[in-house]
Amino acid sequence: MAEVGQWHLEKRPYAKNASLPKDNDTPVPETGCLSITVLGASGDLAKKKTFPALFNLYRQGFLPSDQVHIFGYARSKLSDDELRDRIQGYLPQGQELAQVISGFLKLIKYVSGSYDSPDGFKTLDDAIYKHEVSRNTIEGSSRRLFYLALPPSVYPQICKMIKSYCMNKSDLGGWTRIVVEKPFGRDLASAEELSSQIGKLFEEAEIYRIDHYLGKELVQNLLVLRFANRFFMPVWNRDNIDNVQIVFREDFGTEGRGGYFDQYGIIRDIIQNHLLQVFCLVAMEKPISLKPEHIRDEKVKVLQSVLPIKDEEVVLGQYQGYKDDPTVPNDSNTPTFASVILRIHNERWEGVPFILKAGKALDSRKAEIRIQFKDVPGDIFKCKKQGRNELVIRLQPSEAIYMKLTVKQPGLEISTAQSELDLSYRQRYQNVVIPEAYERLILDTIKGDQQHFVRRDELKAAWEIFTPMLHRIDGGELKTVPYKRGSRGPDEADALVEKAGYVQTRGYIWIPPTFWIPIQN
Numbered sequence: 001m002a003e004v005g006q007w008h009l010e011k012r013p014y015a016k017n018a019s020l021p022k023d024n025d026t027p028v029p030e031t032g033c034l035s036i037t038v039l040g041a042s043g044d045l046a047k048k049k050t051f052p053a054l055f056n057l058y059r060q061g062f063l064p065s066d067q068v069h070i071f072g073y074a075r076s077k078l079s080d081d082e083l084r085d086r087i088q089g090y091l092p093q094g095q096e097l098a099q100v101i102s103g104f105l106k107l108i109k110y111v112s113g114s115y116d117s118p119d120g121f122k123t124l125d126d127a128i129y130k131h132e133v134s135r136n137t138i139e140g141s142s143r144r145l146f147y148l149a150l151p152p153s154v155y156p157q158i159c160k161m162i163k164s165y166c167m168n169k170s171d172l173g174g175w176t177r178i179v180v181e182k183p184f185g186r187d188l189a190s191a192e193e194l195s196s197q198i199g200k201l202f203e204e205a206e207i208y209r210i211d212h213y214l215g216k217e218l219v220q221n222l223l224v225l226r227f228a229n230r231f232f233m234p235v236w237n238r239d240n241i242d243n244v245q246i247v248f249r250e251d252f253g254t255e256g257r258g259g260y261f262d263q264y265g266i267i268r269d270i271i272q273n274h275l276l277q278v279f280c281l282v283a284m285e286k287p288i289s290l291k292p293e294h295i296r297d298e299k300v301k302v303l304q305s306v307l308p309i310k311d312e313e314v315v316l317g318q319y320q321g322y323k324d325d326p327t328v329p330n331d332s333n334t335p336t337f338a339s340v341i342l343r344i345h346n347e348r349w350e351g352v353p354f355i356l357k358a359g360k361a362l363d364s365r366k367a368e369i370r371i372q373f374k375d376v377p378g379d380i381f382k383c384k385k386q387g388r389n390e391l392v393i394r395l396q397p398s399e400a401i402y403m404k405l406t407v408k409q410p411g412l413e414i415s416t417a418q419s420e421l422d423l424s425y426r427q428r429y430q431n432v433v434i435p436e437a438y439e440r441l442i443l444d445t446i447k448g449d450q451q452h453f454v455r456r457d458e459l460k461a462a463w464e465i466f467t468p469m470l471h472r473i474d475g476g477e478l479k480t481v482p483y484k485r486g487s488r489g490p491d492e493a494d495a496l497v498e499k500a501g502y503v504q505t506r507g508y509i510w511i512p513p514t515f516w517i518p519i520q521n
């Protein structure tokens with residue numbers, strides 16, 4: 001029980017050594033050796049996200065050193081210490097952490113090898129096996145997690161190698177799982193091809209298609225917000241909601257990643273995966289239960305109800321200067337900005353535009369969901385022009401949920417003004433550290449919980465929505481328009497949103513409470 005005057009903060013319901021069986025039904029106790037292998041350990045994702053997430057889990061006691069060992073694998077010739085040095089540069093600094101960092105780094109061993117020949121994988125298997133034996137693990141009872149922090153082009157060959165040489169040997173409660181990163185394919189056909197190649201080697205329950213947006217705190221809050229609050233249930237539909245925006249903005253360009261980015265573009269990089277996952281959680285029906293399969297069933301249903309995207313409901317942009325990057329072709333038509341309207345053909349959402357917007361090199365960095373309600377009928381206060389009710393879920397930065405609403409302006413007169421009910425996380429949960437998305441998701445893979453991972457049919461449905469448009473962009477039929485670096489993006493995008501029905505509230509801006517300046521009396 002929380003004491004009076006104290007916030008009651010729920011601890012994460014994590015039971016050490018607990019995982020889920022294959023049907024993801026009831027947790028079963030699980031002990032024994034855990035080997036985590038990061039393939040592509042020399043790369044950007046590994047050093048910036050994967051290892052730091054593992055460190056945070058270690059620091060919180062989720063990766064006990066008497067059970068866990070971490071292996072880095074890549075082609076680069078590195079010693080254990082060279083890899084540790086690279087990783088250390090991305091871990092939090094501070095004298096008070098020196099001991100825990102040193103303990104963590106000691107768990108890491110590096111194996112160098114190619115991605116398509118047995119030798120390296122046999123060496124890796126030996127190293128894992130040695131570690132298991134040193135922990136008195138009975139063969140087959142170990143847990144082996146392989147995180148593919150690599151370009152997807154090498155996934156099939158790596159999966160073959162893992163399957164042939166690195167699986168845990170029998171099934172005494174142990175397991176082998178693989179985590180694969182996006183972009184999972186370039187279009188429907190390539191994604192299906194990749195899925196079927198990997199699907200021949202691993203069961204769906206062994207494959208964790210990671211989308212790190214699903215690990216963000218406020219994304220994980222969406223189901224709770226929608227289905228645990230009586231407030232929202234009756235209004236969450238076409239009768240009350242006028243339009244929905246799901247927005248991702250970055251204030252930096254593709255610097256250093258131009259070569260990669262140009263092959264994919266903003267729709268494949270952000271919209272088809274991150275924003276579409278958020279879209280599912282906003283638009284799907286209530287699942288029968290919180291079982292991963294029930295949730296993912298609902299996500300698939302709503303994806304399958306999306307109508308074909310119309311050309312006139314798309315704006316594509318490319319920031320000026322993007323092609324200055326020597327790795328980007330001079331005639332590139334790759335969008336660095338896109339605004340796309342999705343329409344759902346079902347009873348709840350018919351007629352409500354879902355505007356998915358993402359852009360690089362814009363004027364700000366933020367990701368949010370903005371649900372705008374219809375005008376109040378019979379406007380006796382004549383306040384319609386001041387603005388509509390909006391529920392805004394700020395995913396980052398300054399995580400918050402706020403409800404823009406009309407109130408009486410304090411004072412003797414009856415006049416109205418725009419204000420908000422504001423749940424700003426930094427203010428409300430002052431001593432709580434919000435876990436990094438990768439940290440949470442890696443923990444889920446160890447627990448065997450696939451709720452926040454993308455299922456194969458979900459991925460297929462996601463590609464079905466975007467593939468026709470992507471092919472037309474690749475073929476040059478749909479063109480990007482230029483926009484200024486550091487701007488809001490193309491003007492056409494604002495016009496599209498307005499045409500879709502969004503009414504901007506003039507003269508009102510939400511300021512996160514942590515930025516408020518105290519008033520001196």
Ligand SMILES: NC(=O)C1=CN([C@@H]2O[C@H](COP(=O)(O)OP(=O)(O)OC[C@H]3O[C@@H](n4cnc5c(N)ncnc54)[C@H](OP(=O)(O)O)[C@@H]3O)[C@@H](O)[C@H]2O)C=CC1
Nearest residue numbers: 040042043044045046074075076149150151152181182183
């Ligand atoms: N970086 C990020 O912030 C994010 C990345 N991702 C995804 O994570 C995965 C890894 O990304 P990232 O770390 O940036 O990628 P990198 O380009 O840094 O590649 C990772 C490692 O893979 C090896 N590698 C690179 N290119 C090839 C190739 N053509 N064939 C075989 N091996 C290759 C290299 O290791 P070596 O040569 O030593 O073997 C490299 O160190 C990708 O799927 C990416 O889309 C997803 C979200 C964010």
Ligand SMILES: O=C1O[C@H](COP(=O)(O)O)[C@@H](O)[C@H](O)[C@H]1O
Nearest residue numbers: 182212250269270274367396437
């Ligand atoms: O997957 C990707 O995400 C990052 C943005 O992630 P965030 O957690 O910082 O919002 C993006 O910069 C990158 O282009 C993309 O590949």
